[in-house]
Amino acid sequence: MSTSTETQSTTEPKRLTGAVWALALVPLILLGLILAYLVATGGGLTQLSGPPVEKITIQRVTLPEEGMMRIEVINDGPQAVTIPQIRIDDAYFPFEVEPSTNIPRLGRATFTVYYPWVYEEAHVISLISSLGVTFDHTIDAAVLTPKASFDLFAQFGLVGLYVGIIPIALGMLWYPFMRRLDARAMNFILALTVGLLVYLAIGTWLDANEFAAELPAFWQGVPMVIFIGLITLGALIAVGNLSKGNGRQSTALGVAYRIAMGIGLHNLGEGLAIGAAFAQGSAALGTFLILGFTLHNITEGVGIAAPIVRQNPGLKHFFLLGLIAGGPAILGTWLGGFAFDPVLATIFLAVGVGAILAVWKSGAVARDLPRWGC
Known part of the structure; x- marks a missing residue:
């Protein structure tokens, strides 16, 4: 009897009183005093400081x-x-x-x-x-900065349409052809989709770092890209795990929407680059970017349609998928042409990196092939 009493007394958690919490705060208070001293005196080495730095x-x-x-x-x-x-x-x-x-x-x-x-x-x-x-x-070449007008607004919007929505829609037109492929061919196409996600993640990462290099030093551009990307990745994985904990499995259509979201954030960066090029008078560079992105984006339509080849989601979902993936290119051309902000561009692209990696990290494309009938 005494043994059980001793066991209970040893396992009972101790209550933390106010005095105990005060003891826990002592190191933090002392650390704060030390930091205040270092800020005020420079560690006693202010006489060794050079001339004032201006930037x-x-x-x-x-x-x-x-x-x-x-x-x-x-x-x-x-x-x-x-x-x-x-x-x-x-x-x-x-x-x-x-x-x-x-x-x-x-x-x-x-x-x-x-x-x-x-x-x-x-x-x-x-x-x-x-x-x-x-x-x-x-x-490099002085030209008038574009002023917001309906005609120019529409022209930039059409450029985003050509770069984003149209090529992705053309890529999704291969959907009827892919439905007639056997399992081995579909495995190959879905493997290409995973490779496309990796490529998009790398490309978006490089674009984010390019914009981050233009930020003032106090923004810490590259670490900010890493931090925001990891936060986005962790948040999306946590949401996915929460859904699985509630008994809901990822569907093929859900994966297609996630792929479209990641591609959309990537295309936002493409639109920003095009709009900024024309706003700075680099028409040749802007035209080159339009041609390159248009040719590249047709493959993104294949990647979006690949997970749903064994289903028939209907035209409504195809329209929404194309709009989510290609629509941000229109927004990007407007922002790049009329109100370019490297801070917002860096944040959006960093979120895009995390979103693309979340789709790839989840492994849903490869893991759920048997359940999707591929």
């Missing part, structure tokens, strides 16, 4: 009308920066600025310079700080 990131240069340049900057350095002079093509020009020439840390400013730029000519812009540091930007 300005020129985020965007637009040419809203002839004889005018608009320069958007952000202070990416550890201290405030003052820009009293702007030099364009080795000559100094007066300018207007909002809100001030003194830009605080992480602050933004927009400079408007009245300069007679020459159509399709290169121009070099230099912002000069009060300490003499220069921040340069080159306009």
Whole structure:
């Protein structure tokens, strides 16, 4: 009897009183004091510090009308920066600025310079700080920045339609042909689908890193891409496991929708690249991107249709799949052409990486082939 009593007393959890919690907070409080001391004194090594570091990131240069340049900057350095002079093509020009020439840390400013730029000519812009540091930007070919209008809005939308929805719809037209293939041929096509997902993940990752390289340093672009991608991957896997825990298995149509979602986020990046190319006056590059993405995206239609070849989901689902996969290309061309933001582009593409990897990681395409009748 005494033995059972001793066992119960040893297994009962101890209650944590307020004094115990106070003891747990002592190391954290001391750590905070140490960090405050290091921030205030620099660890006692401030006498070894060099000259103040100034860093300005020129985020965007637009040419809203002839004889005018608009320069958007952000202070990416550890201290405030003052820009009293702007030099364009080795000559100094007066300018207007909002809100001030003194830009605080992480602050933004927009400079408007009245300069007679020459159509399709290169121009070099230099912002000069009060300490003499220069921040340069080159306009490769000066053209008017597109202004939002119904006609131009429709033209960019048509480009997104050609790049995204139409080639994917053409690829999905192979659906009747794939329904007549035997199991071995379908295994081959589904293996190609898995390979396509890996290719899209790598391509989207590279696109995200390209946009991340344009971000100010405080954004930590590449680590941000990794973090957002992993968060998206983990969240989608957790949702999938929760559905399985509730007794719901992934269906072929559900996998097709997930593939379409990942492809759609990838195509958003393609639209951003096309819109930004035309907005910057690189028409040749924009045309090349349109042709390349159109040829490539026809294979994405095959990848979306492959999991549902043993079913007949109906035209409604085919329409929605094509819209989800190709529609973001239209949105991307609008954003890239009229309101390009490298931060949003990086975030969207990082989410796309995680979404594509979630479909691939789940193994649903290969694992569920027997249940789908393939």
